Amino acid sequence: MTSLHGLFVAAAARHPDRVAVVLPGRGEITYGALDGLSNRLRDRLHAMAVRPGDRVGIYVGKSIDSVAAICGILKSGAAYVPVDPSAPPARNAYILNNCRVAALIVEARFRAALETELAAQGPLPPILGIDAAGTGDALARALDAEDRDAPAAAVATATSEPDALAYILYTSGSTGKPKGVMLSHENAVSFVDWCSEVFDPGPDDRFSSHAPFHFDLSILDLHVPLKHGASIVLIPEERGKDPQHLAQLIDDHRISIWYSAPSILSLLAQFGELPRHDCSSLRLVLFAGEVFPVKHLRTLTMLLRRPRYFNLYGPTETNVCTYHEVVPPVPDERTVPYPIGTVCSHLRGKVIGTEGETVRPGEEGELCIAGRGVMQGYWELPEQTARGFIVDPDDTRWYRTGDVVVEDAGGIYTYRGRRDRMVKRRGYRVELGEIEGGLYQHPRVKEVAVVATPDEEAGVRVTAFLSVREGALPSLVEMKRFAAERLPLYMVPDRFHWLESLPKTSTDKIDYQQLKTISQDRS
Amino acid sequence: MATTDEMVRAVKAFILDEFLPGEPADSLAGDTPLISGGILDSIATLKLVMFLEEKFGVVLAAHEVDKQYLDTLDDIATLLAAKQR
Numbered sequence: 001m002t003s004l005h006g007l008f009v010a011a012a013a014r015h016p017d018r019v020a021v022v023l024p025g026r027g028e029i030t031y032g033a034l035d036g037l038s039n040r041l042r043d044r045l046h047a048m049a050v051r052p053g054d055r056v057g058i059y060v061g062k063s064i065d066s067v068a069a070i071c072g073i074l075k076s077g078a079a080y081v082p083v084d085p086s087a088p089p090a091r092n093a094y095i096l097n098n099c100r101v102a103a104l105i106v107e108a109r110f111r112a113a114l115e116t117e118l119a120a121q122g123p124l125p126p127i128l129g130i131d132a133a134g135t136g137d138a139l140a141r142a143l144d145a146e147d148r149d150a151p152a153a154a155v156a157t158a159t160s161e162p163d164a165l166a167y168i169l170y171t172s173g174s175t176g177k178p179k180g181v182m183l184s185h186e187n188a189v190s191f192v193d194w195c196s197e198v199f200d201p202g203p204d205d206r207f208s209s210h211a212p213f214h215f216d217l218s219i220l221d222l223h224v225p226l227k228h229g230a231s232i233v234l235i236p237e238e239r240g241k242d243p244q245h246l247a248q249l250i251d252d253h254r255i256s257i258w259y260s261a262p263s264i265l266s267l268l269a270q271f272g273e274l275p276r277h278d279c280s281s282l283r284l285v286l287f288a289g290e291v292f293p294v295k296h297l298r299t300l301t302m303l304l305r306r307p308r309y310f311n312l313y314g315p316t317e318t319n320v321c322t323y324h325e326v327v328p329p330v331p332d333e334r335t336v337p338y339p340i341g342t343v344c345s346h347l348r349g350k351v352i353g354t355e356g357e358t359v360r361p362g363e364e365g366e367l368c369i370a371g372r373g374v375m376q377g378y379w380e381l382p383e384q385t386a387r388g389f390i391v392d393p394d395d396t397r398w399y400r401t402g403d404v405v406v407e408d409a410g411g412i413y414t415y416r417g418r419r420d421r422m423v424k425r426r427g428y429r430v431e432l433g434e435i436e437g438g439l440y441q442h443p444r445v446k447e448v449a450v451v452a453t454p455d456e457e458a459g460v461r462v463t464a465f466l467s468v469r470e471g472a473l474p475s476l477v478e479m480k481r482f483a484a485e486r487l488p489l490y491m492v493p494d495r496f497h498w499l500e501s502l503p504k505t506s507t508d509k510i511d512y513q514q515l516k517t518i519s520q521d522r523s
Numbered sequence: 524m525a526t527t528d529e530m531v532r533a534v535k536a537f538i539l540d541e542f543l544p545g546e547p548a549d550s551l552a553g554d555t556p557l558i559s560g561g562i563l564d565s566i567a568t569l570k571l572v573m574f575l576e577e578k579f580g581v582v583l584a585a586h587e588v589d590k591q592y593l594d595t596l597d598d599i600a601t602l603l604a605a606k607q608r
Contacts, residue, residue, distance in 0.1 A: 238589060241565035245585040271569055426565075458566070475550035476543050477562060484561030492561035 003160035004188045005074035007227035009035065015203055015229035021064050022206075022233045024249060027135035029064050031229065034071060037136055039157070040143045041072025045103055047152040048126045052077025052160065054102035055168060057125075058213070059092060059110050061085050062236050063133035066213060067222065069105050077158025078102065079165035081180075082213040085110060086237060087488045091178065093117035095170045099180055099379050101125050107133050162186035168379055169216055169316050171429045172491070174421065176437025180379030181316045188219060190346045190372035191319045195224045197345065198323065199257065199284060203229035206253060206281070210235045210246075210260040215428070216316040217288060220259055240264070243272035247279070254281040258307075261427025262292035263459065269300035279304055288312035288320060289427030290459055291337045291415065294330060301328035313340035313415065316429070317375040317388070317399050321347050322367075322413055339414040340405070347371035350398065351407055356390060366419055367405045368398035375399070423452040423460050428490045435464065435493060438486040442479070444469050447502045449510045450493060453519045463519045464493040467501045497522070530579060531600045537574050542567050553597040558590040568593060575599070581606040 002010070012020075016032030029037070050056055056073045058080055060066040066082075073080040081099055083092040085107070093114060096104060103126045106114060111129055118124055128146070130138040146152065160166070166188045173179035195201070207225045209232050211217035225232045233253045239245050246268055250258065258265075265287055268274065285300075285307045292311065301309060309328065314321035324341025343349040350358050351365035359365040368390060374397065377385035390398040404416040421432045432450040439448045447467040455461040468474070474482075476496055483492040497518070503511040531553075539546055542563060557563045563571060572588050575581060581603065587593075592602045 241568075242585055242588050243569070245588075248585065267565065267569070476546045477550040477555060477560070480562050481556065481560040484556075484559065489559075489561055489564070492564075 001162050001186060001189060003074070003158070003164075003185045004166045004192070004223060005071060005157065005160070007189065007192065007223065008071060009075075009157065011227055011229045018203060018229050019231045020226065021067050022231060022253060023064050023135055023236075024233065024253060027064070029068075029136050033136070034064075034068055037068045037140060037143075038071035038075055039154075040152070041068060041139065042075035042157060043152040043154050044128065044143055044146055045072065045076040045078065046155045047146075047150070048103045048128070050076050050078050050102045052158045053164065054078040055081050055099045055165075057096045057099075057101040057104040057106075058082045059085065059096075059114060060105060060107045060130065060133045062209075062212060062234055063138075064136040064234070065107075065130060065133035065139040067232070067234070068136055068139055070213065070222065071226075073105075074160070074166060075157040077160055077164070079182075080167045081170075082167070082218075083170070084212060084214045084488060086212075088486055089113040089117045090486075091488070093121060095178055095180070096125070097121045098177075099168055103128065105130065105139075107131075107138075160185050162189075163376070165376070167219075169214060171316050172422070172431040172434045174431040174433040176434050178434075179381055179384065182376045182379055183316075183319075184376055187319070187373050187375060188223060191219065192223050192227055194320075194344050194346045194373075195220055196227065199224075199286075201225065201228045201230055201257065205230040205256045205283075207232050208235060208250070208255045208258045208260070209233060210240055210258075210264060211427075212237055216319055217259060217261070217427070219319060220286070241267065243267040243270070247272040247274055247277040250279050250282060251277040256281050257284045257286070258282060259286040259288070261289040262287045262297070263290065263426045265300055266293060266296035269296050269303060274303040280306060282307040284308055284310065286310045286312055288314070290424035293456065293459060294334055294337055295456070297326065297338075298330035298332075298334075301326070301330055311338050311340060313413075314369075315399075315401055315403075318347065318369045318373050318401070320344060321349065321369045321373065321401075324412065337415070339408075339412050341413060342411050343369070343413075344373070347373050349413070351405060351413075352390070352400075361407045361409050364404055364406050364416055367401045367403050367413060369401060370396050370398045423462070425460055425462065426490045428488070430462070430491050432462075435462070435483075435487060435491050438483060438491070439464060439466065439479075439493075441486060442474070442482055444471065444474055447510070449502050449512060449515055451512060451515045451519050453516060458494070461495070461519075462491075462493045463495045463497060463515075465497050465499055465502055465515050465518075467499055473498045495519075495522075527600050527604050530603050531596055533578060534571075534575070534599055535596055537578075538563075538571065541570065541574075551596070553600075554595050556594050557596075558594045563593075575603070579603060579606075 012031040012035035170178040209221040
């Protein structure tokens, strides 16, 4: 089996002059140039004492520089750890410190705040600082400057065994701290190969890259095109929620394969003024990360009639593990969401009941997934890893998704809900416990409980119930700002309700069921 | 034509009514961060833009639908004043 970066190196050798990555309005880079730039980074990382098996952090805005950073880190044999540039520096410092990065690539605008946070937690790792990221020039200049001081010797690209880590993606953790999902080269390559089989990409395809790189949707956006000599059209974070801009981008850049969370496609359908744009280049529209409200999916399929639509499902721990083609038209009377579909060919699925027994089709149970795409575990969390799997007597490791599904007679799964306190918001996993952990830091907050209730418009509405220690209630604006300073924006609750004290069950635990009822009554 | 002060008052009332029901008016100052402070999410920002366009007859370019131009009431006032000229 080749490594994940081996797929890219082979494509670069076949298509050196094709465009690998486009940063709209700024520039582009060919496969040959991206291969060269990432080789230089590989050599520099080696000079900075990075070795196969290490981790290297990326704290850089979405850019050609950050794509080159991913390729260069993989070539060095290390795993890449991308953090969310829009998240609070303290959270990112926690992640980088938690997985003990051997080196760090940081864009200048984030550096001071990160160093302050990191210094508070331990010794600083070696840092390669780059100026404002964009077309790859910032990374090249940083490498030039380092080479002037001491040239980096050329080293070989690592071969990376199938079980070597390719990347660690941190997701929301129920204990209030993010947890690192460890994914190997075999995990990544088996997924990329499955995409090749189902979506038949070629060098003429142009992929949208909407998801940020710390989000697992980016694995498809980046590594599938890089295998096939296709082009990646980067959509920077700050433009990713502007539907008219996105519609124009599909038109201008002749995007052929779109992949994003449904919330973005809902925005495009409602506010994108799609009929004013030429979207005839689109052949595939892929979505994942949350349930697509049928109302908006219907609108989208009526506005864009040419592409095929696929609902992809899977947690970061497995990447996509089931898929379902939605064939328009979406009937007017349909209100229930589409199924998550059948298990991908590189994986196996089963549905279990509360005792761990396999349940029959038609019965609800928890979806479990085994096979080459399933993660190795959570970084340095052996207990959580053990809880996440069921191991059969023949050593088959089944990852417990925590998602409750029903299988029909044809092997098609339909999603029913969650077993625990995780929700999907704007495509992101959010542990309600992590929001509570953030709000508890407010000095006047005595008790917090966060509940999520379904909402037709937004998919899910997050409500925080709080009680105060003493004195006047903090204002809504104050609480929202407080939350936004400690949590990613997609975790900031929609509503805050102050109560004298939170309702309790007979065992003196917070009564979440009662809070959910209150939350629904007030919406 | 409305003065900038009148426009800001109307925008503030819209944000309070629409997104911060029950919130006292004085908790929203000219420099309160709306987008980066978690008060307006992406859908709320689009609703605000539609309100600005309808109410004041201005047209916002795609790149202006961004926290650089819309993050505070002061930013919005600056943008509207520039549009009215």
